[in-house]
Amino acid sequence: MQISQNWIASKEARLIIEAIEKSGGEIRFVGGCVRDNVLEREVHDIDLATNLLPEEVIAALEASNITVIPTGLKHGTVTAVLNQQPFEITTLRHDIRCDGRHAEIEFTNSWQADASRRDFTFNALYADKYGNIYDYFDGLEDLRQRKLSFIGSPEARIKEDYLRILRAFRFHANICIGKISDEILSACSKHAEMISSLSGERIRDEMLKLLSCSDYLVPTLVSMQKCDVLQKIIPDKVSCNVLSHKILSEVDSIVKLALLLRTTVADRKSIGEYMSSFLRLSKKQKKKLMFILKNNISTDLSEKEQKRYICLFGLELYKDIIKICCIEAEKNVGEIQKYMLFADSCLIPDFPISGSDLQNIGYRQGKYLGESLKMVRNYWEASSYALTKDELLSYAKSLLSKKIEKIEYIAKKV
Template sequence: MVTVSGDWLTRPSTQAVCRMLEAAGYQALLVGGCVRNALLDAPVSDIDISTDARPDQVIKLAKASGLKAIPTGIDHGTITVVADGIAHEITTFRKDVETDGRRAVVAFSEHLEDDAHRRDFTMNALYAHADGRVIDPLGGLADLQQRRFRFIDDAEQRIREDYLRILRYFRFHAWYGDASAGMDPDALAAIAAHSGGLDSLSKERIGVEMLKLLGAPDPSPVIATMRQCGVLGHILEGADDRGLAPLVHLENTLEVSADPLRRLAVLGGQNVSVSLRLSNKYTQRLREMRDAASGVMGAAELGYRHDADLAVCALLLRSAWLEMPLPKSVMSEAKRGDQAEFPVRAADLIARFQGAALGAELRRIESRWIASDFQLSRDQLLS
């Protein structure tokens, strides 16, 4: 018998929520990412519970137990029950009645099998009792052991139910799949045939999935496959993934943490921020990275003019595009520039310069100071 364990499962709050349902005669089954990640020894964050209890019954039981119940998705059968500050998403067993590729009309069910068949991938249709015993209604354990991602039942039908599953397939494969084994050919054929359905999704949803995908340890094989089957160009016109693998290699060499935005910057493309509906903050940072990378400034000057993090990002991008090595010293150089303070102020020059001439002189002196590797003193610069 396969079991799962971990603090996420045995903590009193989660056990109390499960007991709340079971004591009333209902099922309480942990499901999806928490079970999958526990079996893969990956971190568990979100706690999802499937049950045959209806939403109104879940709310009633939670209140009787002194727990907070929030109807976060009551139309789709989901109630968030908060215990000890930890959110537990409890969803009634469901089966799809009608779908249009963006949203589904669902009916509640009393059968676990109905709930399992409406999920996306076999690896995500794994359930577990509160004591850790795993239920595998669709053969997901075998796929998980081989790190193989497969759509449940018919791939084309699963995609037509929700076109976001195209990107979720690639995202999950990037995080948990076996890159050396390749991807399921039936899945890729279905994706290629229905990639046009991505046009029906909101750009925000696409952007969220892309950033999650790019945060994987090495998303380059998956992104290359997305390009080959036409998905990458569909969502990011003009994107070029040739610099992604070199960038990931450089990040590992310098022991720099993965940055989805940096990896998005190396892909390029037209109107990226619009295509993915990025926030103003992300849009500005993306532009700063690419602008700094396209110049010739060294690590110290980039650190001084921007900040150490952006300086390292810019140099990583530049080296990835040019397929050139990058010494580890860029980290300390960028930090040194970030901490440097220009010793001359406008007040030092105001007696001799005014208006535009004052600004020009400040810039000239600053350039001398940077060219001296930040070594010239205030007196030397003013003499």
């Protein structure tokens, strides 16, 4: 079998291969790019393996005027950059010892030894510059059957790196059909407690990649629950079937995580804070997660109400929260799509008034300014966003005049 896509013959890939070969090295494409090509999927990241040592790789690339970054010298990895495209190049290696989180490696000249340290058979595929594929552990057959197979004993490989528990479920959801083997499920269940030894960043990356899957996500999450793996990440019981709605193919992983968490009996703010901390979510990710957990809107909205929420939340957040609330209200795809079509066709101008504008007409900074700005905004929304800035400032002046009159009236009474 050969590579069928044109990325293998790209100018950038050719320049890297030529640079390594000029220095007497051998180099092959490896891992996801080869696997995804066999699956006829789009290839994103291109990784390569070589028998040259890291310092030899650096010298070879620099001699060909290729930018090189020593991204992981300890593990034999450098990154070549051509036309702003990164290519990871790793020296062939095998593991000397592993502790479940870190591996001590040794460089080697054996392609099969390098393949044997990889986790799953279909991740240990290599391809040369001609597109010829090298398959040391029947990865091609497992891809044909859409079957997940560890290289060697599942338990032994999991004990080398406990992240492989989550990777097993992620690759199963993304590639495979049918059930995960009992041997793999048993090994994952036996060592589920060790997930807590992993960093939040590693767990987050695997979970968000898993949640980005669509076709086999729900059965995979159910399997994770049955072998007590999901509970080591989300401490409260969740209803995985909520993610089976077709409309969710259009949302990102944070939205799916939020929907899962909304099925728990836990306090939403508390579990949102816990998950954000446990998974080391970015500020942006946490803000989105907490927003979706804390907000609810009706699923029977007039066009005026829809415009109001779009203006209040912003288009994308509105679309996320209305999808979630519609799913919880058991609306069908057609009903949800009506909201999406309206939202996408709805043009709402930016609110033309700011706090500075109110200060310019006599408001003082403080609580009343904020309250008045909100009243002006509500007045603008009630006009279907038709009022101009001058008309809104006139309304704001009237509010201020009434406030001053009230203060003067109270003062006279005193």
